[in-house]
Amino acid sequence: FAYNLGGAVSSFDNQGSLTRSGTGTATIDGVFTSTGPINATGGTLSLTGGGTMSAPVSLASGAFLDYSAGTFTLNNGLDATGLGAVRLQGATITNATVADTARFQNLDLNTGTLNHIGGVVVSGTGAVLNWTSTAAIQGAGTLRVATTATMNVTGTGSRTFTNGTILNQGTTVWSGTLTVNTGLGAVWRNAAGATFTLSGDGLFTDNQGGATPVFDNLGTFTRNTSTGTATWSAALNHSGAATITISTGTLVLNGGALMSAPVTVTSPAFLDFGAGTFTLNNGLNVTGTGTAR
Numbered sequence: 589f590a591y592n593l594g595g596a597v598s599s600f601d602n603q604g605s606l607t608r609s610g611t612g613t614a615t616i617d618g619v620f621t622s623t624g625p626i627n628a629t630g631g632t633l634s635l636t637g638g639g640t641m642s643a644p645v646s647l648a649s650g651a652f653l654d655y656s657a658g659t660f661t662l663n664n665g666l667d668a669t670g671l672g673a674v675r676l677q678g679a680t681i682t683n684a685t686v687a688d689t690a691r692f693q694n695l696d697l698n699t700g701t702l703n704h705i706g707g708v709v710v711s712g713t714g715a716v717l718n719w720t721s722t723a724a725i726q727g728a729g730t731l732r733v734a735t736t737a738t739m740n741v742t743g744t745g746s747r748t749f750t751n752g753t754i755l756n757q758g759t760t761v762w763s764g765t766l767t768v769n770t771g772l773g774a775v776w777r778n779a780a781g782a783t784f785t786l787s788g789d790g791l792f793t794d795n796q797g798g799a800t801p802v803f804d805n806l807g808t809f810t811r812n813t814s815t816g817t818a819t820w821s822a823a824l825n826h827s828g829a830a831t832i833t834i835s836t837g838t839l840v841l842n843g844g845a846l847m848s849a850p851v852t853v854t855s856p857a858f859l860d861f862g863a864g865t866f867t868l869n870n871g872l873n874v875t876g877t878g879t880a881r
Contacts, residue, residue, distance in 0.1 A: 597637065602626065608633045608651070615656075623665075628653060628672060635660070638679070647672025647694070655679035655700065662690035662708075669693045669712060676700045676723050683707070686729065697723035704729040704752070710737045715758075724748040733758050735781070741766070741788075750774050750796050756782045756807075763788045763813075770822055771796025777804040780829060786839070787813035792820040794843055805830045805849075811839050811857070823864070826851070827871070834859055834878060841866075853878030 598618035608614060608628040620639035628651035638658025642665035645653060651672035659680040664687070668674045673694040680701045683690065689707035696718045702708065704727035710717040711734035718740045725731060726748060732755045733739045739754075741762040750772040757779045765788050770776075778784040784807065794801050801822040809826075811818065811834040818837065824845035826832060835854040844864025848871035853859050855877035874880045 599637075599639075602643075619658075620660075626653070634677075635679070640684075641666045641690075644669070645674070646670050647674070655681060662704075663688040663706075667691040668695075673716075676702065681708075682727065683729065692717075696720060697725070699723055701726060702731065703727045704731070707732065709734060710739070712736060716740065718742065719747070721745070722747050724750075725752070725754065726750045728752045730755050733760060733782075741768075748796065749776070750798075750801075753777060755779060756784060758782060760784045762786045762790075765789045765816070767791040767793060769793055769795050770801040771798050772801070773799035774801040774822075775804055776802070776822070778807040778809060778830075780806045782807035784809045786811045786818055789814050789816040789818050789837070791818075792822050794821045794823075800843070805832065809833070810835070812836050819862070821863070832859075847872045850875070851880070852876040853880055855879075 600616050600618050600620050602622040602624045604624045606626045610631040613632040615634045618637045620635045622641045623643050626645045629648045630651050632652040634654040634656045636657040640661045642663040645668040647670040649671035653674045654677045656677045661684050663684050675696040678700045682703045683706035686706050691709045693712040693715045698721045701724045706729045709732045715737035720743050728751045730753045735757045737758040739760040742764040744766050746767040748769045753775045755777050803822050804825045806828050809832045814837045816837050819840040821842040823843040826847045826849050830849040832851040834857045838858040840860040840862045842863040846867045848869040851874045853876045857878040859880045
């Protein structure tokens with residue numbers, strides 16, 4: 589469905605039920621509006637003209653819904669479920685209002701921009717959020733990884749996280765060697781009861797200006813697998829019933845910290861207080877055979 593003859597932009601308005609089957613790629617290049625359900629049993633449905641969606645999407649295993657170009661406003665009612673995946677492939681995703689929430693079972697952030705002002709939630713049994721490449725997370729809203737979900741931060745190169753909040757209530761694994769450029773008051777929160785594993789290296793760098801970004805650890809933070817160096821210049825808050833365990837490599841903190849919960853460093857690992865101001869309060873107890881420097 590190609591917009592290529594000029595004039596007013598063509599549109600595809602799904603008010604009924606749209607079914608996508610087959611194994612290839614079908615592309616809709618006009619403005620796509622969906623207030624009715626979409627059921628994809630196979631293949632890829634690629635949307636390249638922007639649009640608005642506020643209805644359920646069902647994606648069978650091997651099926652994909654790609655936001656490939658344009659701006660898509662995803663509002664209450666958009667709930668993408670199933671073993672297939674929604675993929676951000678170059679478009680911009682936003683919400684109409686701060687009260688709108690888009691929900692996904694499987695979401696891949698590859699390229700493009702997540703510019704949500706409301707909520708984006710990844711939830712459901714076995715739910716997965718993959719942040720694989722240069723996609724920017726820069727909305728002022730909250731990207732929430734629910735208790736049953738896993739966020740994978742993979743790949744190499746640079747990507748940007750600014751303005752809003754990433755709330756991990758489930759499991760996050762940073763396994764890539766990459767740079768996350770951050771600033772403008774961004775908050776990455778590892779909630780109480782959640783797990784954040786830093787098994788890769790790279791940088792979490794405060795270089796986007798504005799209010800100081802924060803990694804707020806209220807849960808379990810583990811540094812393992814890699815023997816290299818991970819350097820974070822966002823500020824660290826570590827409090828409550830939170831724990832930090834560093835069993836391999838080096839974690840360098842260059843953004844200062846407020847710490848009032850236990851830390852375990854196991855040989856040959858290191859925790860380096862590299863730069864910034866560190867406020868170390870009751871509750872902080874650094875133990876283990878490794879070294880804090």
